[in-house]
Amino acid sequence: MKTKISMRMLRSSRRNFLKAVGLGAVAVVVPRWMDGAVAAKSAGNAKPNIIVVLVDDMGFSDIGCYGSEIPTPNLDKLAANGVRFTQFYNTARCCPARASLLTGLYPHQTGVGHMMNDDGVPGYRGHLNDKCVTIAEVLRPAGYFTAMSGKWHVGQDLGVVPWERGFDRSLNASAGGFYFAGRDKLFLNGKAIADDDPVLPKNWYTTDLWTDFGIKFIDEALAAKKPFYLHLCHNAPHFPLQAPQDEIAKFRGKYKTGWDKLREQRHAKQIELGIMDKSWPMSPRPEQVKAWVSLTAEEQDRFDHIMAIYAAVLSHMDTSVGRLVEALKKRGVLDNTLIMFMSDNGGSAEGGPDGRFKGEEPGSAKSTVFCGQSWATLENTPLRRYKHYSHEGGILTPLIVHWPEQIKTGGELRRQPGHLIDIMATCVDVAGAKYPREFNGKPILPMEGISLVDAMKGGPVKERTLFWEHEGGAGIRVGDWKLVRLWLNAGARKRGELVELDATAWELYDMKTDRTELNNLAGQKTEIVKDLAAKWEAWAKRAQVIPYPVKWRGLSAAKASRKKKSKKANARGANVRQIANPGNKNTRDE
Ligand SMILES: [Ca+2]
Numbered sequence: 001m002k003t004k005i006s007m008r009m010l011r012s013s014r015r016n017f018l019k020a021v022g023l024g025a026v027a028v029v030v031p032r033w034m035d036g037a038v039a040a041k042s043a044g045n046a047k048p049n050i051i052v053v054l055v056d057d058m059g060f061s062d063i064g065c066y067g068s069e070i071p072t073p074n075l076d077k078l079a080a081n082g083v084r085f086t087q088f089y090n091t092a093r094c095c096p097a098r099a100s101l102l103t104g105l106y107p108h109q110t111g112v113g114h115m116m117n118d119d120g121v122p123g124y125r126g127h128l129n130d131k132c133v134t135i136a137e138v139l140r141p142a143g144y145f146t147a148m149s150g151k152w153h154v155g156q157d158l159g160v161v162p163w164e165r166g167f168d169r170s171l172n173a174s175a176g177g178f179y180f181a182g183r184d185k186l187f188l189n190g191k192a193i194a195d196d197d198p199v200l201p202k203n204w205y206t207t208d209l210w211t212d213f214g215i216k217f218i219d220e221a222l223a224a225k226k227p228f229y230l231h232l233c234h235n236a237p238h239f240p241l242q243a244p245q246d247e248i249a250k251f252r253g254k255y256k257t258g259w260d261k262l263r264e265q266r267h268a269k270q271i272e273l274g275i276m277d278k279s280w281p282m283s284p285r286p287e288q289v290k291a292w293v294s295l296t297a298e299e300q301d302r303f304d305h306i307m308a309i310y311a312a313v314l315s316h317m318d319t320s321v322g323r324l325v326e327a328l329k330k331r332g333v334l335d336n337t338l339i340m341f342m343s344d345n346g347g348s349a350e351g352g353p354d355g356r357f358k359g360e361e362p363g364s365a366k367s368t369v370f371c372g373q374s375w376a377t378l379e380n381t382p383l384r385r386y387k388h389y390s391h392e393g394g395i396l397t398p399l400i401v402h403w404p405e406q407i408k409t410g411g412e413l414r415r416q417p418g419h420l421i422d423i424m425a426t427c428v429d430v431a432g433a434k435y436p437r438e439f440n441g442k443p444i445l446p447m448e449g450i451s452l453v454d455a456m457k458g459g460p461v462k463e464r465t466l467f468w469e470h471e472g473g474a475g476i477r478v479g480d481w482k483l484v485r486l487w488l489n490a491g492a493r494k495r496g497e498l499v500e501l502d503a504t505a506w507e508l509y510d511m512k513t514d515r516t517e518l519n520n521l522a523g524q525k526t527e528i529v530k531d532l533a534a535k536w537e538a539w540a541k542r543a544q545v546i547p548y549p550v551k552w553r554g555l556s557a558a559k560a561s562r563k564k565k566s567k568k569a570n571a572r573g574a575n576v577r578q579i580a581n582p583g584n585k586n587t588r589d590e
Pocket residue numbers: 056057093094238344345
């Protein structure tokens with residue numbers, strides 16, 4: 001009955017709509033973009049196209065419209081004509097973030113709780129399982145042409161590939177971490193192709209390659225007269241950082257200002273833009289990161305060169321976004337295309353405080369350059385911590401949303417919290433698609449996220465609880481309360497980023513007054529800590545976060561390290577835990 005009424009209201013667009021969906025008299029879900037006034041305007045138009053542009057290891061403050069000095073005019077333009085979210089979250093690491101984005105579930109529910117190793121327990125199989133569906137698998141039956149280009153990283157080596165998970169077209173690599181030929185195998189629509197295959201441009205650079213094929217696939221969609229979903233996953237700006245030498249040269253010398261001053265500059269710009277509140281102080285420079293002025297001229301030059309390469313990688317990525325937007329405009333489909341731009345995790349401290357600067361001609365295919373912790377501290381201004389962690393520096397990303405037909409209030413900020421799990425629900429909403437209960441005869445878990453369409457337009461989002469877990473590090477957010485812990489975080493310990501004795505304890509922060517997580521209230525608000533910790537524990541069980549893999553090498557190493565630290569702490573009579581950590585008991589069984 002509801003459907004009938006809706007369809008009567010939408011009489012003028014009914015025929016086109018049904019034609020587009022490829023359905024006859026079957027009951028359909030009416031997409032909300034056709035509601036009321038929108039329906040009149042959209043009558044006769046095609047369904048909206050959707051593009052997700054995902055970048056890799058980019059920090060919260062790295063683009064101009066979020067405070068950076070790196071020129072990103074094309075992204076800034078999208079922001080000026082669209083909206084920017086100030087509290088949009090990812091899941092702190094490449095594989096889990098991609099799994100979550102593609103499926104609308106928490107990563108562990110899809111089997112990708114960590115990276116691409118099959119660790120034998122449901123949350124850690126190293127590939128997307130059969131309890132989830134990808135956005136492509138959901139939008140294809142709704143009439144969409146589905147395409148992806150770039151880094152896949154949800155289990156190709158274990159047999160989970162884009163062309164079998166809903167994508168009509170794909171040019172992809174199994175993982176990322178490369179910019180030039182010779183580093184990883186490419187697959188075009190399921191077929192492995194040589195780096196010099198004639199179908200590819202000569203001397204390709206991944207950022208351009210993914211965009212070029214994205215545009216090519218869009219052309220195929222338009223020729224097929226279908227709306228499209230494009231999943232465009234850049235390698236940029238993940239290490240090893242590589243970019244054309246003339247572009248690197250443009251930034252050489254500019255980073256001799258150093259991370260201390262640049263952090264202050266970015267922070268001031270964020271306050272001016274309204275991205276950050278001036279009452280939230282900047283997180284202090286971590287003790288592992290040296291004061292810029294204490295470095296020798298030679299050290300400063302080396303660091304300047306590293307950051308010049310990073311800036312060139314990012315700036316090139318921005319140019320490619322500009323080319324994509326221009327291509328949409330030329331084809332007359334920009335206004336009816338929802339573009340969402342985000343990063344899979346925060347700036348990366350991998351490589352340690354010094355980063356890495358090895359090989360011939362830094363920035364070339366023969367070099368290995370990592371920003372490292374010192375520059376990552378700038379990338380995540382003004383937040384604490386990095387990729388891997390559930391503190392804001394690890395999980396907060398810019399989200400730029402551009403959709404001229406629907407978002408008319410260009411340049412505004414959206415302060416409602418959102419998460420990668422929301423992208424599936426948003427796509428389902430925008431496309432008028434139906435999220436399945438079963439797929440290929442297998443029951444599918446319900447979506448965890450909510451549509452952000454109302455939030456994009458300035459409306460509220462339903463209050464809900466958001467959760468994080470990665471390598472034992474964890475977080476939960478309810479309203480403005482955020483409980484977060486470092487705990488085992490095996491990789492981080494190995495890299496020497498964690499110096500805290502008391503890494504097992506939960507920390508509690510009020511996100512309204514303390515976005516930079518500097519005032520830990522766990523000792524004062526013990527009831528809230530207890531309540532949120534119990535909620536986290538219940539989620540961890542429900543979402544396959546636990547049991548942790550018995551032989552998970554990271555956890556084993558961390559456990560050993562934790563025991564060692566514990567012993568030392570006890571010898572000194574220190575109180576190792578503020579509260580009992582319910583997660584611990586699950587690893588005692590190892
Ligand atoms: Ca990443």
